[in-house]
Structures are given as structure tokens and as C-alpha cells.
Amino acid sequence: MNQSLAELFQNKKQQAEGSGVDWDDRRDKYLAAVGDLYDQLQKMLAEPIAQRTATVHRRKKELTESYLGTYSVEDLILLIGEEQVRFSPRGRNIVGTSGRVDVLGERGEAILIVQVDGRWGLVQTRLPTLKVVPFDEASLAELLHSVMRE
């Protein structure tokens, strides 16, 4: 390899190592947060699941992000009656947050993000200002109403 080209790659590698970011740790924390979200969701839905008015299953997929590489993650699919609502992780490398999961229903979409305190929040508005409320049973109901058919 040409010496100048070799130096360029070496310098860039050193810069990346000097950035101090542990990308593996970031990816692992994001995957753990997604796992926490799904656990939280299943607890909230324990009653309808037990009553068989809702069912939940998971489907593997792959995400590819800069520095994090390609990794495996799961969509969570919630079936309520004849409708499907899919919780679909979008990635760790997101502007203004440390993780995002999109919620896709038959009428609309919503966004969940990891908040500064590590808990999940439901995005109510993005513009002109970002408004996020904690993800709990009340906001789950709000979310489902917004993404599902009437």
C-alpha cells in the first residue's frame, strides 16, 4: 500500500480509538433498554394476554449502524383482535437520544425514545419542540389509540 494511504488509515484509526467511545457498550445498553421496554410492555398487557384479548410475539431482524456494525434485535408484534401493532427498534445512533423504537399501527405511527434517566418515553410532538411523556399505562393507551383504527 502507498505510504501516504497507509498513514491516512493509521491516523484515522488512532483518532477513532482516541474518541473514548465504547461502541460495544453503547450497543449492549441499547439492546438491554429494548429488552426492558418489552418486559414493561408485557407486564402492562399481562391481563389482556391472560384473557387472550391480546397476543404478543417477536420477530428477529438486523440493524446496521455506523461504529456499531450489524446486530440482531427483535420486533415485538402485538395482536389485538384483528389489528397488529409492531414495536420496531430503529437504532442507538439517534439525534438527541440514546435509542429509538418506532411503533407502527394500521392507522399511524409513534415513536418511543430512551430518556436521559434511562427510562422510555413516548414522543408527543417533534416540532416545533420535542415533547416527551413517560411511557406508562396511560401513555400506552394514548399510543394505541393514535396508531390503531377507531
Place this chain on the structure above:
Amino acid sequence: MVLPPIDPEIGERQTLKKIREWYRGMVEALADQRAAVQHAIRTGSPVGGRFDLMTESNVEDYYDTQRRELDRLTVLNLVASAEASLKDDYFHRVRKELKDTLSRAYQNWYKTRDPVKKRRPNFDEDGILEVLKDAEVTDNHIIGRYRECLSLRHWVGHGRNWETPIQVDQLDPDEVYDRANALLRAMPT
């Protein structure tokens, strides 16, 4: 019949060079902002609300769109700037009744126009460029290469409400600059 003014101080004229300088500045600004947003993703630092919650691919798509728009609007500006210069030159030759071949061709053509077209002559087909080509005072290949840019200029300038011309993906601002500049430089004095 009063001919339109040719005062270069009227309006907000832009030379091809000024447009190209503006374009290069905007390309740099977009690249800087893109890098700042990517840096914000890496470091978790805040950026403007417009970018909140964008994924990496959202950011890439956003800047690809911005760059495409910048290119299209710059091409419109470049082609329109050259058009204004060529029209100025046309009216100058008619008004001053210059004696060279092109000026005589313009003057003869001008006399055949109706009053409305005397003030607002066609530019491309059945217009100034056609007279310029027929006068054979400059390389017709250069005129032809500039004319190829006009479909792109019309498409952008008239609201893009018809099928995208193939030239859109073939002509970038640097290419259009070269073609427009070549024609202006090839005009007889």
C-alpha cells in the same frame, strides 16, 4: 417601440462566477452541518430541533435531498443568468444598430417581430438562440450544449409538474457552468 433597459445596475443580476461561488459556499455549509449532526449522534450532544430523533439514514436522506435541491436551484440560476446576458447582448446589438454579422441578423429578425415580441422575444426555439445559430458566427456545438440545459431550467422554473427530464441527472452545476460560460465567451464582440 421602447426597448427594455439594458442597465446592468437594474435588478439583482448575478454573474455565473458569483453563482458558482455561492454554490460552493453552500456545499461547504451543508457538509459542515452534516458533519456536526453526525458528531452530535456520536457524542450525544444536542443539535437543532429539526434533527431531533433522526436516525443515521434519516440524516443521510435529509442531506442528500438538500444537496439535490441545491444543485437544481443552482442550475436554474446559472442557465437564467446566461439567458439574461444573452438577451442583454441581443438588445444592445439591436439598439445600437451595430454592423457586424450577428447584430445585422438580430436587427433583421427584430423587424419581423410583432410589438409584444419586440419587447419580449422568444429565447430558444424561434428565438434569439435560433438566430444566433443561423448567423453561424459561433460554434453551433457550444450553442447546442447550452440549449440542452434549458429543459432542466424550464422544469425547475415552472414547478416541475411534468416528467423529470433526463438532463436532470446528467447535468450538475459545474457542467452547466462550463456550458453557459463557454457560450458567453464564444459570443462575438
